[in-house]
Amino acid sequence: MDSLLYSLNVVTPIFLLVIIGYLLRHMNIMSGSFAEEGAKMTFKLALPLSTFRSICNSDITQTFHAKLVITTLSGIIGMFLILCLIVPRIIKSRPQAATVVQAVFRSNFLILGVPMARNMFGEEGLGPTTLLLAFAIPAFNVLAIIAFTVITNSDSNGVLWLRIRNTVIEVLKNPLFCGAVLGIIFSLFQIRLPSVLDKAVSDIASMATPLALLTMGAQFNIQKFKSDIKISLSASFCRLILFPCLIIGVGILLGFRGPELGALFVLFSAPTAVSSYVMSKNMGGDGDLASQIILVTTFFSMITITLGIYLLKMFALI
Numbered sequence: 582m583d584s585l586l587y588s589l590n591v592v593t594p595i596f597l598l599v600i601i602g603y604l605l606r607h608m609n610i611m612s613g614s615f616a617e618e619g620a621k622m623t624f625k626l627a628l629p630l631s632t633f634r635s636i637c638n639s640d641i642t643q644t645f646h647a648k649l650v651i652t653t654l655s656g657i658i659g660m661f662l663i664l665c666l667i668v669p670r671i672i673k674s675r676p677q678a679a680t681v682v683q684a685v686f687r688s689n690f691l692i693l694g695v696p697m698a699r700n701m702f703g704e705e706g707l708g709p710t711t712l713l714l715a716f717a718i719p720a721f722n723v724l725a726i727i728a729f730t731v732i733t734n735s736d737s738n739g740v741l742w743l744r745i746r747n748t749v750i751e752v753l754k755n756p757l758f759c760g761a762v763l764g765i766i767f768s769l770f771q772i773r774l775p776s777v778l779d780k781a782v783s784d785i786a787s788m789a790t791p792l793a794l795l796t797m798g799a800q801f802n803i804q805k806f807k808s809d810i811k812i813s814l815s816a817s818f819c820r821l822i823l824f825p826c827l828i829i830g831v832g833i834l835l836g837f838r839g840p841e842l843g844a845l846f847v848l849f850s851a852p853t854a855v856s857s858y859v860m861s862k863n864m865g866g867d868g869d870l871a872s873q874i875i876l877v878t879t880f881f882s883m884i885t886i887t888l889g890i891y892l893l894k895m896f897a898l899i
Contacts (some may be wrong), residue, residue: 595855595879597793599872616799619792621869624859627789629760632718634752634786635691636764637772639711649709649841650716656828656849657717660686661724664819667674669732671811679732680857680866681812684874685819687721688851690714692790697847698840701890701899706840715768715843719761721854724878726752729864757856790855797858797872805869816853820878821885825850829889833898843899852878 605611664682672678691714698710730748752758766772774782806813825846832845853875861871893899 595794596876598794598797599801599876602795603801604798605795606799611795611799612801616796618799619796620859620862623789623793623796624863627785627792628856628859629756629787630782631786632691632722632757632760633764633767634782636715636718636761637767639715639768640771641712641715641765641768644708644712645711646712648835649837649844650712650837651836652832653717653845653848654720656824656831656845656890657686657720657724659820660824660828661728663762665728665732674867675733676861676865676867677809677812677870679729679864680861680868680870681816681874682728682732683725683857683860683866684816684853684871684878685723685824687854687879688820688848689854689856689879690717690721690848690851692855693851694844694847697886698843701843702840706843709841709844710847713848717848718838719758719765722755722757722761723752725857725860726755726758726864729860729866733865735824757860793855793859797855797868797875800868800874804874809870809873812870813877816874817877817881820853820874821881825885825889832877838898840899842893846889846893846899850882850886852882 586601602611602616606613664685668685669675669678670683672681679818690889692713694710695707698707727748730751734747767774773779828849829842829846832842837845851872855875858871858875860866862868892898
């Protein structure tokens, strides 16, 4: 029951903010142009600062666990490669294919990771989760950029090395990647911002999720939702059930238990990241489809996360 109540407390505000954004748009309080500009500001400023703060506040040097990091990155990259090989063969629309690839491998770990770990293990069990933040978030961002750059341009006749160069350039200039790299540098060298600047950065970073959800709701298209529901449900199945079962199973076989296995569970069982909507809108993907998958995975994660926690606890694995 505690797990169910916790899941409800986590996901309900997400739905409420999307609904509020939708109502604001249809009550003419929020214009379409404001929603577009808000999504851009989230992508270029709020989310990069949120990523930066999440990583720089974690102490990588004190909590580093090579086996856990390698397992996590292998799982993320493995998911990414499998999806890139299969999804474009099934979904012919390149923007939709890239959007589905990102939505399945990119979880809402940035927002849910620490709160869920604290709920399961208390403050003393946060180490593995904060460690994985420093590696998973940059990996999500880099692979998402690659997915959109490569998949959406896969029909082009450009020379291979030019496409590789363009992909590298897209990665390096992406605001989310820059925020992640700066966060890692600050964490490794224990650099702290002056209190005044840190407060400003914190205030802007705290806007990232609410603003992304409000603009997503303002641009939500119900008719498009109905037409793409099969794709959304299929992507949600892979995000919440298929890949989590595979990767958590591997984690158990590798001997992870307690907070370490809990960190893996939170990372790979969380719903699709809210930031995937902003990335899709700004990198040539299908923003409507991204918002659908976020909503569907968020709703069903109440069931899958609760069931997952129950089973792991029942078998004394966490």
